[in-house]
Amino acid sequence: xxxxxxxxxxxxxxxxxxxxxxxxxxxxxxxxxxxxxxxxxxxxxxxxxxxxxxxxxxxxxxxxxxxxxxxxxxxxxxxxxxxxxxxxxxxxxxxxxxxxxxxxxxxxxxxxxxxxxxxxxxxxxxxxxxxxxxxxxxxxxxxxxxxxxxxxxxxxxxxxxxxxxxxxxxxxxxxxxxxxxxxxxxxxxxxxxxxxxxxxxxxxxxxxxxxxxxxxxxxxxxxxxxxxxxxxxxxxxxxxxxxxxxxxxxxxxxxxxxxxxxxxxxxxxxxxxxxxxxxx
Amino acid sequence: xxxxxxxxxxxxxxxxxxxxxxxxxxxxxxxxxxxxxxxxxxxxxxxxxxxxxxxxxxxxxxxxxxxxxxxxxxxxxxxxxxxxxxxxxxxxxxxxxxxxxxxxxxx
Numbered sequence: 001x002x003x004x005x006x007x008x009x010x011x012x013x014x015x016x017x018x019x020x021x022x023x024x025x026x027x028x029x030x031x032x033x034x035x036x037x038x039x040x041x042x043x044x045x046x047x048x049x050x051x052x053x054x055x056x057x058x059x060x061x062x063x064x065x066x067x068x069x070x071x072x073x074x075x076x077x078x079x080x081x082x083x084x085x086x087x088x089x090x091x092x093x094x095x096x097x098x099x100x101x102x103x104x105x106x107x108x109x110x111x112x113x114x115x116x117x118x119x120x121x122x123x124x125x126x127x128x129x130x131x132x133x134x135x136x137x138x139x140x141x142x143x144x145x146x147x148x149x150x151x152x153x154x155x156x157x158x159x160x161x162x163x164x165x166x167x168x169x170x171x172x173x174x175x176x177x178x179x180x181x182x183x184x185x186x187x188x189x190x191x192x193x194x195x196x197x198x199x200x201x202x203x204x205x206x207x208x209x210x211x212x213x214x215x216x217x218x219x220x221x222x223x224x225x226x227x228x229x230x231x232x233x234x235x236x237x238x239x240x241x242x243x244x245x246x247x248x249x250x251x252x253x254x255x256x257x258x259x260x261x262x263x264x265x266x267x268x269x270x271x272x273x274x275x276x277x278x279x280x
Numbered sequence: 281x282x283x284x285x286x287x288x289x290x291x292x293x294x295x296x297x298x299x300x301x302x303x304x305x306x307x308x309x310x311x312x313x314x315x316x317x318x319x320x321x322x323x324x325x326x327x328x329x330x331x332x333x334x335x336x337x338x339x340x341x342x343x344x345x346x347x348x349x350x351x352x353x354x355x356x357x358x359x360x361x362x363x364x365x366x367x368x369x370x371x372x373x374x375x376x377x378x379x380x381x382x383x384x385x386x387x
Contacts, residue, residue: 060298062319062330069333168329175322 023276025101028089032210035106036217037151038096039207039253040139041081042107045097046261047132048074049268050115054125057116066168070129073161080154098272102261108132109250110197112261123176123183123190130169131194131231135201137162138226139218147215170234177238187240195243200250201227300349301327303334305341313345321346 030038051071058064082096091099110128114120140162143155176183201220208219235242250258271278298320304313316335321327327346336344355363367373 060320062321062334065337066330066333069337171325171329175326 023099023273025104026091026095026099027101027104028091030085030089032207033214033216034085034088035207036211037081037085039106039108040136041078041085042105043111043132044074044081044136045078046105046107046264047111047128048072048078049264050111050113051125051129053115053117054122059122067125067129070165070168073158073165077154077158077161080158081151084150084154094272094277098269099276102257102265103255105252105257105261105265106255107252108197108200109252109258110194110200112252112258112264113194113197114260118260120193121186121190123186124193126169126172126176127187127190127194129165130173130234131198131201133162133165133169134227134230135223137166137230138223141226142218142222146217151216166230170230173234173240174238177235177240184239187238191240191243196246196248197250199245199248200253203249203253205254298322298326301331302347302349302352303331304345304347305331305335306343306345307341309342313343316340318349 048071051067051074054064054067055071056064058067078097079093082093086092086096111132113124113128115125116122137159140155140159143151144159146152146155173187177187178184202224204219204221208221211217212219212222232242252258252261299322300318301321302318303316305316306313319327319330319334321330324346328344331344331346335341
């Protein structure tokens with residue numbers, strides 16, 4: 001594998017960097033193996049960022065805490081995976097999270113779609129949380145068997161977290177879907193908005209195939225049956241129809257993102273780009 | 281407020297608010313569940329999940345009990361004197377006046 005390193009810009013140290021200074025992006029060519037892990041880690045990270053937007057804004061105080069707890073689980077999973085990848089390419093987790101350009105993020109598009117700030121409904125947050133948690137749960141359960149011992153260890157911890165995420169999110173999907181006319185209407189709208197982006201979660205490509213051949217993890221298509229086994233009964237309980245999957249395919253896992261991603265990254269990265277290496 | 285006005289206010293509050301639940305956490309196996317607070321939730325399932333989120337996020341426990349607050353039978357604070365003061369002068373109820381034979385050992 002050839003990995004190229006771009007030198008970090010030699011801006012002033014964190015303590016005296018002016019806020020007007022913006023640190024450039026790190027550059028490296030990830031191997032298929034690294035791309036496979038970045039897709040998972042980036043999806044956890046970006047999903048966590050969207051969940052965190054609900055901090056202070058969830059419908060009830062307790063759910064507010066719950067959503068940020070879930071986000072922190074996801075940040076933990078992202079940290080573990082990005083640290084693992086970063087060690088191979090000479091960067092740390094913070095550099096990977098905060099100093100990568102948009103095209104170098106490989107999260108699934110569904111994770112970056114607008115959240116509360118853009119006026120999307122709580123139903124969207126609930127549904128995305130459920131659809132992604134179910135996908136992650138099936139994936140982690142398989143990654144426990146990964147030939148990469150560190151990935152297997154990360155999965156062993158994450159699978160327990162994701163099992164709870166599924167339970168928590170599924171409960172809300174049913175509560176709103178099978179709730180009042182108004183809540184059911186909003187859930188249906190969320191399904192219409194988000195469902196087209198689920199196709200990407202099962203589109204096997206060369207990166208997946210390489211990972212499967214190397215014993216790193218499953219191809220995406222292999223997750224569909226397990227995912228449907230979680231999603232279908234919950235939709236049935238919620239009185240929601242499973243839409244047909246159309247021809248649209250989102251492309252976040254190849255680094256081509258929606259128009260919402262840049263804004264998300266601007267907010268997420270601004271501190272580290274202004275004060276590189278800054279810590280609490 | 282008159283009694284009926286209070287009832288009306290309570291009914292209004294109940295119509296718009298989820299019931300209150302008392303949360304009991306068992307810190308570790310073998311210890312008792314201890315009351316640690318309360319929360320609002322629509323039903324038992326939600327109460328359990330939210331209690332987990334709010335009261336065990338720093339590894340405080342291994343088991344949760346949730347009880348609807350309106351299901352708890354409580355003594356009236358105004359009855360405190362009647363209920364509890366009579367015990368004040370009955371120290372002989374503490375089993376500290378008996379001499380244990382040595383063969384009993386620690387009790």
